[in-house]
Amino acid sequence: MFGLPRAVWLLGWVSLATDGASEAIYPLLPFFLIQVLGAGVISLGVIEGAAEAVNSILKILSGQAADRMRSKRRLVLAGYTLSSAVRPAIALAESWTQVFAVRVIDRVGKGIRSAPRDAMLAGWAEPGTRGRIYGFHRAMDHAGAVAGPVLATLFLFFYPGEYRTLFALTVIPGAIAVGLIFLVQEEPAVGPNAEIGLRLRTTLGQTAGASEEVSGHTSKSSTLGQASEASTVGRVEPLPRRFRSFMIVLSLFMLGNSTDAFLLLKLTDAAGSTELVPLMWAALHVVKAGVSVVGGGWSDRVGRRGVIACGWLVYAAVYAGFAVSTSLVALLPLFLLYGCFFGFTEGTEKALVADLAPASRRGFAFGVFNAVQGFGSLAASLVFGLIWSVAGSAMAFSFGAALALIATALLFVVVPART
Numbered sequence: 001m002f003g004l005p006r007a008v009w010l011l012g013w014v015s016l017a018t019d020g021a022s023e024a025i026y027p028l029l030p031f032f033l034i035q036v037l038g039a040g041v042i043s044l045g046v047i048e049g050a051a052e053a054v055n056s057i058l059k060i061l062s063g064q065a066a067d068r069m070r071s072k073r074r075l076v077l078a079g080y081t082l083s084s085a086v087r088p089a090i091a092l093a094e095s096w097t098q099v100f101a102v103r104v105i106d107r108v109g110k111g112i113r114s115a116p117r118d119a120m121l122a123g124w125a126e127p128g129t130r131g132r133i134y135g136f137h138r139a140m141d142h143a144g145a146v147a148g149p150v151l152a153t154l155f156l157f158f159y160p161g162e163y164r165t166l167f168a169l170t171v172i173p174g175a176i177a178v179g180l181i182f183l184v185q186e187e188p189a190v191g192p193n194a195e196i197g198l199r200l201r202t203t204l205g206q207t208a209g210a211s212e213e214v215s216g217h218t219s220k221s222s223t224l225g226q227a228s229e230a231s232t233v234g235r236v237e238p239l240p241r242r243f244r245s246f247m248i249v250l251s252l253f254m255l256g257n258s259t260d261a262f263l264l265l266k267l268t269d270a271a272g273s274t275e276l277v278p279l280m281w282a283a284l285h286v287v288k289a290g291v292s293v294v295g296g297g298w299s300d301r302v303g304r305r306g307v308i309a310c311g312w313l314v315y316a317a318v319y320a321g322f323a324v325s326t327s328l329v330a331l332l333p334l335f336l337l338y339g340c341f342f343g344f345t346e347g348t349e350k351a352l353v354a355d356l357a358p359a360s361r362r363g364f365a366f367g368v369f370n371a372v373q374g375f376g377s378l379a380a381s382l383v384f385g386l387i388w389s390v391a392g393s394a395m396a397f398s399f400g401a402a403l404a405l406i407a408t409a410l411l412f413v414v415v416p417a418r419t
Contacts, residue, residue, distance in 0.1 A: 004132075004133065004136060007184050007185060010180055011117060011120065011184060012137050013180055014080065014180045015141040016140045017173045017174070017176045018080060018083065018084070018144065019141050019142070019144030020145070020147045020148040021084070021087060021172075021174045022087065023148035023285070024149060024152040025087070025152075025166075025167055025170060026260075027149055027152075027264055027277050028152065028163060028166075029090075030044060030264050031268055032163055033047070033096055033099060034265075036163065037094070037096050037099065038096075042382075042385040042389055043100075044261055044262075044265070044381075046100070046385070047096065047103055048259035048261055049378035049379070049380070049381030050100070050104060050378060051100075051106070052373075052378055053374055054107050054108055055110050055111040055114075056372075056373065056378075058108055058112055059111045059115045059366070059367040059374065060115075060364070060368060060370075060371045062079070062112050062114070062115050062116055062363075063119070063363040063366050063367025063368070063370075064363065065363075066115060066119050072117070072363070073120070073181065075112055075113060076181060077113075077181045079111070079114070079116075079117075080113050080174075080177055081109070082106075082108060082109035082112065083108075083109030084175060085171075086105045086106055086109070087106050087174060088167055090103075090167045091164040091165070091166075091167035092164075111370075111374075114370055115367040116363060118134075118350060118353075118362075119362045121133055121137060122359075129300065130350075130351040130355070131296035131300040131304070131351040134296055134346075134348075134351050135292045135294070135295055135299075135343075136296070136347075137347070138288070138292040138346045139289040139290075139292040142286075142342070143285070144173075145281070145285035145288070145289075147282075149278035149282035150279065153275075153278040153279050156275070156278075239358075239364070239365060239368070240356055240357070240358075245415070247369070249407055249411050250349070250372050250373070252410065253312060253407035254376020254380060255380050255403055256401070256402070256403030256407075257377065257400065257404075258383070262381075262393075262396070263322065266322060267331055267332070267335060270326060270328040271328050280332065284335060284336060284338060284339045286339070287336050287337075289343075291339060291342070291343020291344065294343065295307055295311070295347060295348055296347035296348060299347075299348040300351075303417050304415070305352075305411060305412065305417055306417070307344050308344065308345050308348050308415075309411055309412065310344050311340070311342070311348070312404050313405075314338070314341040315341040315400075315401075315404045316400075316401045316404035316405050317337070318335075318337055318338045318341065319397045319398070319404065320397070320401040322334060323395075323398045324394065349369070350366070352415070353369045384396045
């Protein structure tokens with residue numbers, strides 16, 4: 001359908017179900033932590049930042065493991081299973097430290113699955129379709145993030161205040177996601193051209209067997225080929241300089257990219273209650289889903305750098321707006337515009353990683369990419385929470401906007417227009 005392989009569609013549905021479960025909880029978590037469990041603003045940054053840091057370390061390790069494994073699906077299955085099993089335990093939390101433990105274990109599962117899954121998707125994509133495939137996957141992810149908050153809002157409408165019951169029910173979509181992974185058929189040599197290569201080798205083998213002369217020639221060629229292949233065994237191809245430069249610039253941007261829980265906290269304060277916050281979160285993901293496909297396809301045509309820069313500029317504008325605005329009428333349009341930042345950057349950044357990294361090192365490259373994002377989120381969330389507590393939210397949001405502008409300028413220095 002839409003020219004996308006079946007495996008891409010199935011992995012998209014897996015992400016939809018998983019995000020449906022996760023995002024039914026996430027927009028309510030700031031209120032639950034601060035109002036129900038009595039946690040503070042800094043603890044919110046600690047929980048989200050530390051969870052992403054653990055997630056990031058494991059993404060590097062799982063990415064390296066995926067490069068060495070014939071089948072990446074086992075790591076993907078293990079990661080989704082762990083997250084789906086532990087996430088509903090938030091319903092039993094009596095303190096913010098217990099929420100901290102659940103969130104960290106949940107992110108452990110994400111750390112295990114993310115890099116292998118992204119490497120699987122890269123294997124199903126040609127260079128000219130990477131942006132579209134990653135954009136589609138992010139769109140499915142965001143579609144789940146729409147369904148989850150909408151269903152959460154409906155549940156709380158009929159059962160007000162039953163947050164713990166809602167959290168426990170997220171075990172259902174989690175189980176669906178795990179079941180779908182068993183339907184994903186991974187090619188022996190992951191990639192859209194694997195079957196063509198297999199058929200070509202089979203045809204050459206049959207031709208060689210038809211004649212003793214051809215057979216002898218094939219045997220010699222095979223011996224030379226095996227010797228050539230053996231000479232590359234154990235050789236680790238380094239990640240290119242342009243990839244490393246992009247990671248440095250991304251690190252700077254991520255230092256100002258704190259957890260979205262702070263945006264939700266300011267929206268909750270402006271709204272005066274939590275009833276509409278899940279719907280606002282769902283509306284954000286409607287924008288994300290719609291723009292992700294457009295942004296990814298656009299990057300295939302005009303280049304990754306310009307699309308990423310557009311997203312980072314949107315981010316700077318939104319954070320600047322949150323710094324100077326306090327009313328819900330002003331904040332809500334900015335919050336929806338924030339969805340364009342994700343739509344332009346999420347799939348496009350992953351496509352750029354696939355462009356810059358050699359095929360044999362893509363698992364590790366995606367692990368590094370996700371680690372930069374996770375550790376950046378940890379540092380940003382801690383710094384943001386500290387600035388908010390000491391100097392107020394306006395100064396914290398201004399800090400994020402300034403770093404986004406600086407990183408955008410540097411992006412044009414280190415990343416070529418076309419990769």
